[in-house]
Amino acid sequence: MPALHPLISLVLAGALLFGLTLVVLELRHRLRPASPLKLRSGAWQVRSEANSLLVEGEIQISNPHPRMEVMVPELNVRPTLLGQGRVNAVAIEIQIDPDHPDEPARPDGYWFAYIVKGRKTTTARISLRLSAPAETPIGPLLDTLWLDIDWINYGPFGRLQRRDGLLIPLRRPEPVAPASALWRQGDASQVLPIRTHLLGVLDDPAEVLRHYAGGLLLPGDVLTIGETPLAVMQGRYHHPSTVEPSALARLLCRVFHPTSSLATACGLQSLIDLVGPARVLGAWLIGMALKLVGSKGWFYRLAGDQARLIDDITGTTPPYDQTIVLGPERPAELCRDLAAQLGVAVAVVDVNDLGRVKVLASSPGCDEALLQRALRPNPAGNANERTPLVLVRP
Secondary structure: OHHHHHHHHHHHHHHHHHHHHHHHHHHHHHOOOOOOOEEEEEEEEEEEEOOEEEEEEEEEEEEOOOOOOEEEOOEEEEEEEEEOOOOOOOEEEEEEEEEOOOOOOOOOOOOOOEEEOOOEEEEEEEEEEEEOOOOOOHHHHEEEEEEEEEEEEEEOOEEEEEEEEEEEEOOOOOOOOHHHOOOEEEOOEEEEEEOOOOOOOOOOHHHHHHHHHHHHOOOOOEEEEEHHHHHHHOOOEEOHHHOOOOHHHHHHHHHOOOOOOOOOHHHHHHHHHHHOHHHHHHHHHHHHHHHHOOOOOHHHHHHOOHHHHOEOOOOOOOOHHHOEEOOOOOHHHHHHHHHHHHOOEEEEEEEOOOOOEEEEEEOOOOOHHHHHHHHOOOOOOOOOOOOOEEEEEO
C-alpha cells in the first residue's frame, strides 16, 4: 500500500490546485470594474403630425448602491429606423432634456455631468421627430424605431462605456378576427401562428397575449410564446460592446461547435457573467471527461439552462440580431400566472427548423406531448415572420 502514497499525494495536490484556481477565477470575476447604475425605460408615445411622427418618452437612471456616487458625464441617443422600404429620406430631429430632481436643465439642451447619489434616481426626456418628404407617406413606411443609448459612468470603478438598446413600435397590426384566422392542420391538432408587432421592453407579456390572442381562445387551447420574444420583453439582451471577455472565455469558446452561441468570446462570457467562471470551467472539465467515455451533453446540464438558451448575434430577428439575447427569467412562474389570467394553458417554447421542440416551461395540466407534435413543423418560423405566438387547438 505504501506505493499508493505518491499517487494519492498527486491527486490531492491536483485537487487543491484546481480548487485554488476556481477561487481565483471567482475572485477576479467579482472584482471586475462595475457600475451600480441601472437604466430603465419609462412610457413612450407616438403621435402623427402632418407627414411626420413625434416620438416622446423618458428613461430613468437609478443608483441602488447605498453609498457610492456615480457621475454620468455623457448621454447620447442614436436612432435606427426599420420599415417596409428605404428609410434614407426620413429626417430625424433629436432632443434630450435632463429632468434631474435637484438641478434644472440648461436652456441650450447641453447634457452636463450629473452625480447620481446612492439610492437616488434621475430621468431624461427624449423627443424625436421623424419627417418624410411630401411624396413619401411616412405612416406605411415605418414600423419600428430602435434607440441605441450610449452613456458614460464615472466613479470609483473608473470610466465605463455603457450601451443600452430600446425598441419602440411605431405601428401595430390588428388582432386576427376568429372568422379570418388561417389555421394549419397539425398532428391531431390545429395550429395558428399569430402575428404581432416587433416586441421589446415596453411590452407586457400578459397584455401582448391578451391583445393578440384573447379573442381567439377557447377552452382546451394551448397558447405558446417563443423563449426569445419573452426574453427581450424582459430586457434580457445586451450589446457585445458591453462585454469584457476574460481569458477563460477566449480560451474555452474555441472548443464549441462554430454554430454554437458559446463559440464566441462574448457569447461564452455572457454565460460566465450569469453563472460564474467556476461553474463554467467545472462543467466543461466534467463534460469533457464524460464525453470521452461516450456520455454527451453534460456541459449543458451542469452549466445550467442558460447555456442552451443564449442567442449570440445573428441568432434573432433584427434589430436584436446585433445583440446577445439571454434566456427568459422565471418562465414556469410566468406560465402559471398567464394561464390563470387567460383561462387556457400557456407554454414557453424553443423551436427550430430542424424539428427540435423544447418546452422550457408550461402551466399545470398542459399537454406537452401535444405541443411536441404540433410544433415540430415550426409554424412560427425562424425568419422575420413576427409570429412569436402560436395557438394550438386539440
